[in-house]
Amino acid sequence: MSFKLNGKQVDVLVEPRELLIHSLREKLQHTGPHIGCETSHCGACTVDLNGMSVKSCTVLTVQCQDAEVLTIEGFEQGGALHALQEGFTQEHGLQCGYCTPGMITRAYRLLKENPKPSEEEIRYWMAGNLCRCTGYQNIVKAVQYAAKKLSPASA
């Protein structure tokens, strides 16, 4: 299979039954997306696939021919953290950090679709990602921080 991973063309040889999360972690050495529940509930394996947030434990790699895939490894640019990474740091949006790559990748697509989400919208559209540490308050704040930083008015 050939697809774009964080802007770079990659090729990977897979069996049809191989799930995207395993190709990313075990063959392409992208261990940012995590394996949490393996049953498409927790969102730790969330990646951006052709402009959609998807759970990479429930996508076959063979479905990704010619796709564009974005993982947490693609967020930092030239040594500078993405606004979402900065937001999660500044607002203490994580404790153990296991859910964070999925949270940030999901929030990235949410802010692309809705640059100024209300708190309610953030909670509704982030509901596919579970965090067992933070109680979500600071995750919401981190997304709000990034939304503010990314808005044209603050530039």
Add this chain to the structure above:
Amino acid sequence: MIPREFEYHAPRSLPEAIALLKQYGDDAKPLAGGHSLLPMMKMRFAEPAHLVDLGRLPELKGIREVGNALHIGAMTTENELIWSPLVQKKCPLLVEGARLIADPQVRYKGTIGGDIAHGDPANDHPALMLALGASFVLKGSGGERVVPADGFFLGTYSTALKPGEILTEIRVPVPAAGTGWCYAKLKRKTGDFATAAAAVLLRMKGETVQEVSIALTNAGATALKARKAEDSLRGKALNDTAMAEAARLVMTICEPTADQRGDVEYKTAMTGEMTHRALRAARARATH
């Protein structure tokens, strides 16, 4: 969790997909959004030898208004339904239902056609389709047929789809202007299936019920149309007594399966309660 070995096919046209399904017969399964089938394959509850991916067929995408109906391509995702200005305007019940399905990531992949064709009474579209009086376009090597939603669902994971047939389009009659609607769903958490849910469409004439449609999710082996409850309301004033009687009649047809979401008695009571709430909300939204 890894599925059992299978061969993967990615047809580029509908005739090619139909030919593949015919060729491999019972050994093949069509793959839509994959958020029911792939989890079942990972658990080894499903072990198809051939997977025919419908994801690259442009014929199965898109939402069009044709006459007084919406024609929805079977591979339209839940998020596409939610974000469609046409569906928002013409059929808000479908948007309300789709918003309560699974979670955001699943809604990017999960499709209306897959949700229906899977035949799971816990899925939400079957009851929505029954309430809306929708019909389904089924295509196979023998041609095309259009079947009503009412009668399509035969049992758990069993539908009127014949081997080799593909559900290609969902046709939803646009409810008349002024129709009230509600999909009331009780679930333990985001992403869970319904403990109980009821879909209601309601047309009022003054304080009297002119037409009403009620369908239930996860209350039996298939989604259920609550005909007796509907009959009890037509031509009547929609007061609390009438709604309570309709909820009672709904409960008489419930045969839910006990599981971690509750026992039979609880789920039956909750189906009555969801019906009551859906009727109340639909009444508030209907033009009187």
